[in-house]
Amino acid sequence: MIIYLGGNMGFNLKLIYLVLDGMGDRLSDPVTTLESAEKPGLDFIASNSKCGLMYTVGKGVAPESDEAVISLLGYDPHEVYTGRGPLEALGAGIPIKEGYEVAFRANFATVDSSSLRIIDRRVGRSLKTEEARKLAEALDKMELEKYDGYVRVIATIGHRAVVVIGSRTRRLSPMVDNNDPAYKRVGLVSIANQSFNPFLKEIEPLDNSEEARATAELANLFMKKSIEILDTHPVNKERVKRGLPPANALLLRDAGGSFPRATPLGEKYGGRFTVLAEMPVEIGIGRAFGAETIVMDPPTGRPEIDYKIRLEKTFEALEKSDIVYVHLKGPDEPGHDGDAALKRKRIEEIDRHYVQPLLARLKDNTALLVTADHATPPSVKSHTDDPVPVAFYAPGIKADGLKAFSEKEFAKGSLGLIEHGWMLLPMVVKYLKE
Numbered sequence: 001m002i003i004y005l006g007g008n009m010g011f012n013l014k015l016i017y018l019v020l021d022g023m024g025d026r027l028s029d030p031v032t033t034l035e036s037a038e039k040p041g042l043d044f045i046a047s048n049s050k051c052g053l054m055y056t057v058g059k060g061v062a063p064e065s066d067e068a069v070i071s072l073l074g075y076d077p078h079e080v081y082t083g084r085g086p087l088e089a090l091g092a093g094i095p096i097k098e099g100y101e102v103a104f105r106a107n108f109a110t111v112d113s114s115s116l117r118i119i120d121r122r123v124g125r126s127l128k129t130e131e132a133r134k135l136a137e138a139l140d141k142m143e144l145e146k147y148d149g150y151v152r153v154i155a156t157i158g159h160r161a162v163v164v165i166g167s168r169t170r171r172l173s174p175m176v177d178n179n180d181p182a183y184k185r186v187g188l189v190s191i192a193n194q195s196f197n198p199f200l201k202e203i204e205p206l207d208n209s210e211e212a213r214a215t216a217e218l219a220n221l222f223m224k225k226s227i228e229i230l231d232t233h234p235v236n237k238e239r240v241k242r243g244l245p246p247a248n249a250l251l252l253r254d255a256g257g258s259f260p261r262a263t264p265l266g267e268k269y270g271g272r273f274t275v276l277a278e279m280p281v282e283i284g285i286g287r288a289f290g291a292e293t294i295v296m297d298p299p300t301g302r303p304e305i306d307y308k309i310r311l312e313k314t315f316e317a318l319e320k321s322d323i324v325y326v327h328l329k330g331p332d333e334p335g336h337d338g339d340a341a342l343k344r345k346r347i348e349e350i351d352r353h354y355v356q357p358l359l360a361r362l363k364d365n366t367a368l369l370v371t372a373d374h375a376t377p378p379s380v381k382s383h384t385d386d387p388v389p390v391a392f393y394a395p396g397i398k399a400d401g402l403k404a405f406s407e408k409e410f411a412k413g414s415l416g417l418i419e420h421g422w423m424l425l426p427m428v429v430k431y432l433k434e
């Protein structure tokens, strides 16, 4: 990975780029989570910034986080994207052999093992990372009967995992469908389905190549064998005894067989670029795009401690960087679960323990850009294509003086409606260098 070590090329201001995962709701929601939350820090930013709304990838696209984050970093995902699987693999520290291996993002899930009906795509969010590790170990290095095939399975955080399907002798292809019906594959990109038939699908090749056919066959072989092994695994037996759902299948999505080839972040913006991330996919993006990438431990459930650590790391990184991108997962999960009260609490926690103390310490050599990678409205329980709020605060900037940090209020902002997330950062960097 290339990390740009060049000096600060003309930055007059440094930048903290704060992205709150899934923070936005629907513009059409009667009251959005942001509107109902107590968040004096974000509201201060709203009244002292230039504000607007932004489609993070484009109108009509309900993006997954990875394509949205790539876009927020200033790259058109249609040009550089190679699938989420390899980014998750890079985040988990797994190399992939381009041409002979295909990586998928995977979810441990609960299914009815005879009908293959999906009971819960995330094992009720009750699977501990330690349990997932044991289950993954039972599947990892599985040999497949065809095409000299084999599998790597690595658990990452909670129910999340990476699955790599490989062949020792045959070339494989990422052009295969998801077996996870919650995401529709369009080319290499996946789009969240707002409703779907809850059954595990067979993986289909997406083109007529031998490589795609072989990859789909190997993935389906793995699926069958993995359900047999998981269903009777002691971790699952123990979970069922305790009244918990078993993690007895893996949902695969977002196959990819290579890493993005793009100008590294530091070189693109002519400065030192750091990414602070807690989830494997954002860690993978930081690494794939050549940023200095700082891994934050997953949240412990004690926000006052977790955000204090994140804040310290932000300021440490700022010492050595021109741009520090900080990705906080907080609001996204309760959005997916339709839990509006918890989403509100997550935003309030970030405000109290991260944003307010950050504002108190912000020096006049630093600007702040705050937005979300997509909306995850509790009213929909999935990502949507709604535009998200974006605020740019810089010392001395002519602010819009908006009353609150919210979707509807930001529709009045001077930044207007930004059509693509990738337009934002180049514009901001130009300002930082003026």
Ligand SMILES: O=C(O)[C@H](O)COP(=O)(O)O
Pocket: 065, 107, 122, 160, 182, 332, 336
């Ligand atoms: O939480 C995650 O990993 C993703 O952002 C959402 O993925 P999911 O729909 O599989 O929960």
